[in-house]
Amino acid sequence: RRVGFAIVGLGHLAVQQILPGFGSSRKAKPVALVSGRADKARVIASQYGIKPEAVYDYESFDRIAQNPDVKVVYIVLPNAMHKEFVIRAAKAGKHVLCEKPMATSSSDCREMIDACDKAGVKLMIAYRCQYEPHHRYLMDSVRKKDFGEMRLVRAVNGQDVGAIDQWRLRKALSGGGSLPDVGIYCLNAARYITGEEPVEVFAQISTPPNDPRFKEVEESVSFQLRFPSGVLAELSCSYGVHRAQTLEVHTAEAHYLMEHAFPYKGQRLQISHKIGKSDADVVPNIEQQDQFALEMDHFATCVMENRVPRTPGEEGLQDQMLVEAIYQSARTGQAVKLKPVSGTDVTR
Ligand code: NAD
Known part of the structure; x- marks a missing residue:
């Protein structure tokens, strides 16, 4: 059925x-x-x-x-x-x-x-990445503290946006540039990896003044998030770079590096961790699966079994509120403090 x-x-x-x-x-x-x-x-x-x-x-x-x-x-x-x-x-x-x-x-x-x-x-x-096995492995390993306390998250997601004639470059249809389109993957990842909601954001935007594609929306955004536990996330996105799609987590005893983190396929996760007085590099054996099939199957299961999805509307609302805070910080040049939010990670 x-x-x-x-x-x-x-x-x-x-x-x-x-x-x-x-x-x-x-x-x-x-x-x-x-x-x-x-x-x-x-x-x-x-x-x-x-x-x-x-x-x-x-x-x-x-x-x-x-x-x-x-x-x-x-x-x-x-x-x-x-x-x-x-x-x-x-x-x-x-x-x-x-x-x-x-x-x-x-x-x-x-x-x-x-x-x-x-x-x-x-x-x-x-949010297809939240159903993707490499992202789930990373999230579980970090949350279980396999290699000690988490300190830093770093992520970049960018690509060349292409021709001028598209809705992504019209603010009325897109709502913004690289931030809501591709930066949202970095933002969402920092939230699901930590399982926390940021309490402070700081952001900067850079847009080439003479590129006619960026009359209405921004090209590049760099933003930092501070989480209640003290974890810092340094995230960036762009519409003007060759494919950049890396996600990293640094803990007390390991460096998790996911390459091709945000495309539809091809994720690669490597963990370099401390072992005694030396280091070991591990590439966990994780199956590649179709992310769209996984997310649709999750929702189909929720419908059949009357369950709340892992990424409900509230998850999109929280990202949108953070996108608005990131734009505010870039506009004002000031960090934006956010009200502490609790309990949103229970569904993940
Ligand atoms: P697209 O431009 O290829 O497709 C948009 C569709 O909307 C077209 O069929 C177009 O005809 C239709 N449309 C209806 N009214 C329109 C209008 N006024 N202006 C322009 N198009 C109109 O875009 P897409 O890349 O397929 O993106 C669609 C949505 O999917 C966006 O919200 C985008 O953010 C999202 N998206 C998600 C992922 C992901 O990995 N989850 C990847 C790409 C896009």
């Missing part, structure tokens, strides 16, 4: 990663598509064995309420459109999986959470 998913938006991520990901899924299947392009949607529907009558456009989307095959709606649209479609999916009585970043403001995130609560449906944010 598999849970039926409707995919909303047939862009790069949906077509190249999510739909193929159903092939590795054990609990989810695609049963409906929502797209502005009927011709494209029809072709993809036939490839995946989706009934022609289960193809909707953005206007007729609400009719999905009458399709009992659809249990989950997966929103894969530009960031600023997530709110509208999450709320419409909730009103149609469907559980919702929403791509990261959850939305473009914390008030929108709150409205999305409230709408899902009111409709009695589940909301999960698609």
